Amino acid sequence: MRDGRERTPEKERTPDKQARRIAEFIAPLRVKPGAKVNLSEDFDPAHKAGIKDKAAGQELLAVGVELLADYQRRLAAQGTHGVLVCLQALDAGGKDGTIRHVMSGVNPQGVHVTNFRVPSAEELGHDYLWRYACRLPRRGEIGIFNRSHYEEVLVVRVHPELLSRQRVPGADEAGKAVWRRRFREINDWERYLADNGFRVVKLFLNLSKEEQRTRFLRRIDVPERNWKFSAADARERTFWDAYQSAFSEMLSATSTPWAPWYVVPADRKWFARICAAAVLADTLIGLDPRYPEIHDKSRRELAREKILLEAEAPEGSAPDPYAAKLAKQSKGSKQPKGSKKTKGSKKTKRRQR
Known part of the structure; x- marks a missing residue:
């Protein structure tokens, strides 16, 4: 994917060169497996990779959306692989808008979005991964988790009182060991999915505290956006440092060769959408789905x-x-x-x- 500073000559827009450009574009976003992450120091929420402005960004996003539409048709026709996209962010991070814009060109029959809210009584009666496993995509589909199983090592960690509701034996006395165990269990689960043909794409939309404040105020100031604001969202800002610490440890412990994390700069919504489209396009290009050949x-x-x-x-x-x-x-x-x-x-x- 180009950086927006100059037009790519038509003769250079070959599939191989396009794939290389996309891979180069997203490389700085990828959390190297085994790396120790300090979110506030290692990733800039306002980064825009030299792209001049929003107009140039819209052009790039259109290219990405078109590419995704093509590969999603192939994925559905082949019916061999499935793709799970995990979107994590703080409130007002831009998850809904990212889904809406990046997936705007694909066939809605082949994409399923699940929003995970507070667990129900039935869900709490099962293991913590059960409700996520129930909503995995089928082969040929793209499944999107708007918030995902990583809530179990983020929100539950920042609010440990939620852990007692899950009735996990010995969890209250386990301390930090429970989170290390969950990191291992999540890594094993994602490896199991990868081994069975389901690629896991993990995107963390990295929003600055000031940009979140600005977006909250906009939700209050614009009547049509009032419904999106909750006082509970504002109260969560008091746990900002705890979340940053939890995010950093999560990224360090669960970015693996089979399911790496990508930290997407989210202060500019248009740039975040380009990044998300590029990561997903890179994943589908790597799978290289083909239309079935007939005999x-x-x-x-x-x-x-x-x-x-x-x-x-x-x-x-x-x-x-x-x-x-x-x-x-x-x-x-x-x-x-x-x-x-x-x-x-x-x-x-x-x-x-």
Whole structure:
């Protein structure tokens, strides 16, 4: 994906070069497995990778959305792999907008979004990963968790009283050991998914405290946005430092070779959306889904059906309108430049005189 400072020549927009550009673009966002992360020092929420402005960003996002639409069709047709996207952020981090814009071009039948709220009584009666496992995507689908199983090592850690509601034996006395154990369990679960053909894409939208304050105020000032604001969201700001510490340890402990974390600068919504589209595109390119090939027997059946359908063409119509359209386009593209003067070119000459 380009950085927005200059246009990429058409001849350079080959699939391989495009894939390399995307990989280079997202490399600084990736948390290296085994790295010790200090979120406030290692990642800048306002970073924009040299992209000039929002207008240039919109152009890049459009390219990413188009690419995703193409690969999502292939993923659904092949039906071999599934993709799970985990979105984590503090309140007002831009999760909903990221989903809405990045997935705007894909077939909604192949994408499922799950918003995880406070666990129900039934969910609390199971292990803490149960409700997430119930909503995993099928093969050929993209599943998006708006908040994910990582809430179990974030919100539950910042608010330890929630842990007692889960009735985990010995958890109250385990101290930090319970979080180390959950990191291991989550890593093992994600590896199990990866081994079975389900790629896990993890995006943390990194928002600054000041930008969150500004967005909260906008929700209060704009009547149409009042419904998005909750006093509970504002109260959570008092736990800002505790969350930053929990995020840092989570990123350090659970960014793995099979399911790495990407820390997305989220102070500029448009840039966050470009990053999310690039990470997801890189994942799908890596899976390289293909349309299924049909066998000779099926090809012969298609040929027979085509003959029958062509025979039904009304008098004066092309037997196969689509094939006729393609042939016309192909003929037009092969026509030498300047071989035929158009009406438009004559008008242009008259204006020039």
